[in-house]
Amino acid sequence: MSVDGYVNDRDGNIDWTDPDDELHQFHNDRYRELEVSLHGRRLYELMAEYWPHVGDDAPSIEREFAELWTQKPKVVFSRTLTEVQWNSRLVSDNVVEEVRKLKAAGDGVMEVGGANLAASLIPHGLVDEYQLFVSPVVLGGGTPMFPSLDTRLPLRLVETRHFATAVMLRFSAD
Template sequence: MRKLIYGFGVSLDGYINDRDGNIDWTDPDDELHQFHNDRYREIEISLHGRRLYELMAQYWPHVPENAPRIEREFGQLWTEKPKVVFSRTLAEVDWNSTLVSENAVEEVRRLKTAGDGVMEVGGANLAASLMPHGLIDEYQLFLSPVVLGGGTPMFPLLDKRVTLRLAETRHFNTVVMLRYLAD
């Protein structure tokens, strides 16, 4: 069965963006960017919510030729990686993406049982729809030293707690990664 990872840059107070939707405080330095590039190579399928897909599609397929090598590399990785985009409003998706308009939970269950690799889920709302069903196997928080005071929370309100087990901590120059496994 495929493993599903939910990872995001997160503020100390638990937000993945600020009240205006900005994520500029998560810009990675070269060390962290290389880590993300290497990690992304290991991902078999990337699951995106609509907002994250639109944000990624605005930049990564169009990385300028004069951009740093590490950014050009991720742009190529992102455009080539198989993606499943969950949206009820998009009519089409590009860059090796498949659009799913209904029942994200059932589609993710199907994808998990269809192989034995690693998938990632991107987008707080999509992840929030999967958490109550126990579909997320690993959480990777890239904790930034900033307090935003509001924005989109990484974790939704839940009817019951999700128990996690700390599997790894890693210190980067700009963030601390906390990796947890679901029990």
């Protein structure tokens, strides 16, 4: 996210997020540990446009993530998509109930990807932890990281980590 709290700019671009190798490897390692990744439509389309098509000439760190992403079980939440690929399952309605079922049935770590998907889950207390990667840029507008809430959301800072291209802030919602 940007310093001013946006996950993309006013045009929906994320070209200002260019992870260095250390941060990219951190994401690879973190992604490897997930049981399932939950994607909103926009994030899924962005990821599906790029990662399954990474070529042999790409840096090894990108090839590694491409393999991880295509193989990792994913649940994609969308009312407009009619099909998904790459070890993904499509859910078209009842986002909150579906995530409650996934949390009750799973015993591993789930990742929520996509600001709009997260915004639908946060008010229901379905996000246990927040990993924010703050990039040194002010966008002045775009999609906010957090939705408007009726009440405060108290968080506890449990970890910070500095990378050359971002700072990670990890918070617990308990």
